[in-house]
Amino acid sequence: MDGDPPRAGDSPRTSGDSRTSDDAPPPSDDPRATYDAIAEHFASTREYPWPEVKSFVADATDDEQATRALDLGCANGRHCELLSEHAASVVGLDVSRELLREARKRATERDFDVSLVHGDAARLPFCDETFDLAVYVATLHHLTSREARVDSLDELARVLRPGGRALVSAWSTEHSTFDETEGFDTTVDWTLPGGERVPRFYHIYDPAEFRVDLDSSELTPVDVFVSSGNCYAVVE
Amino acid sequence: MKESLMDILCDPLDKSDLELEVDERDDDEILEGRLIGTETGEVYPIEDGIPNLLPPDMRDD
Numbered sequence: 151m152d153g154d155p156p157r158a159g160d161s162p163r164t165s166g167d168s169r170t171s172d173d174a175p176p177p178s179d180d181p182r183a184t185y186d187a188i189a190e191h192f193a194s195t196r197e198y199p200w201p202e203v204k205s206f207v208a209d210a211t212d213d214e215q216a217t218r219a220l221d222l223g224c225a226n227g228r229h230c231e232l233l234s235e236h237a238a239s240v241v242g243l244d245v246s247r248e249l250l251r252e253a254r255k256r257a258t259e260r261d262f263d264v265s266l267v268h269g270d271a272a273r274l275p276f277c278d279e280t281f282d283l284a285v286y287v288a289t290l291h292h293l294t295s296r297e298a299r300v301d302s303l304d305e306l307a308r309v310l311r312p313g314g315r316a317l318v319s320a321w322s323t324e325h326s327t328f329d330e331t332e333g334f335d336t337t338v339d340w341t342l343p344g345g346e347r348v349p350r351f352y353h354i355y356d357p358a359e360f361r362v363d364l365d366s367s368e369l370t371p372v373d374v375f376v377s378s379g380n381c382y383a384v385v386e
Numbered sequence: 387m388k389e390s391l392m393d394i395l396c397d398p399l400d401k402s403d404l405e406l407e408v409d410e411r412d413d414d415e416i417l418e419g420r421l422i423g424t425e426t427g428e429v430y431p432i433e434d435g436i437p438n439l440l441p442p443d444m445r446d447d
Contacts, residue, residue: 182440182444218394241391241394245440245444247436247438250436254435254436265387265388265391266387266435266436267387267391267395267436267437267439268436268437268438268439268440269398269438269439269440270398270440270441270444273398273399273441274398275395275396275397275398275430275437275439276394276395276396277393277394277395277396277401278401280394
């Protein structure tokens with residue numbers, strides 16, 4: 151999504167636009183149905199790990215292998231693949247079954263190990279203090295309520311080990327796509343190769359609001375910044 | 387899923403332990419079965435090797 155050049159498929163619009171397809175697309179506020187519908191095409195456009203994620207993982211591990219890493223909202227597993235180079239075991243969680251299939255395909259084709267789990271970012275099925283490394287990238291902004299977003303940050307804090315580090319990112323009003331300066335809810339269509347448009351819910355964060363949500367959670371922000379139109383936080 | 391994943395999985399509802407029931411496995415990979423919340427009694431299916439630990443209100447079935 152956000153910050154992935156070229157931005158194949160992404161086509162921001164206002165949520166009131168009329169639809170061109172007769173087939174009713176899934177409701178935009180249900181990321182599971184949305185990503186199940188677009189999984190294969192979406193995955194084909196998500197080839198490389200983001201540079202911000204690569205440098206976070208390199209810094210956080212400091213050339214030492216992490217024991218257990220988590221990719222929260224793993225989609226097609228591109229960051230699982232990166233984590234697998236820096237951790238003894240990697241778990242990828244996503245709300246979309248079809249994206250998990252894409253992740254498995256990628257893991258098989260590229261020969262890396264990942265355990266895939268179907269679940270909800272705001273109610274994680276992992277024991278306390280399980281992971282010493284985690285990435286929660288371009289996923290937080292799909293949760294429709296602020297309560298769920300802060301819950302998911304609390305859940306991330308719960309499953310991190312003491313001293314463990316995570317990177318959180320969300321699409322930001324700082325991105326050139328947006329004119330707004332305050333955080334807002336919107337719908338961004340994904341356009342499939344056949345022309346069908348599938349709406350996706352986003353909460354676009356302004357940087358101050360991103361900071362407030364982090365501070366409202368159990369996470370401890372270590373470094374909070376904007377890069378390539380996304381809000382980022384390194385947290386413990 | 388590998389059986390060793392049981393070390394870190396818990397019930398998403400109350401974070402209590404899960405019990406594993408296996409229907410089909412291929413070496414150390416569990417392909418079909420279920421995870422059952424020891425406190426909630428909730429049944430979470432393992433389908434095609436991937437445990438579905440979505441909370442019940444987010445599942446289709």
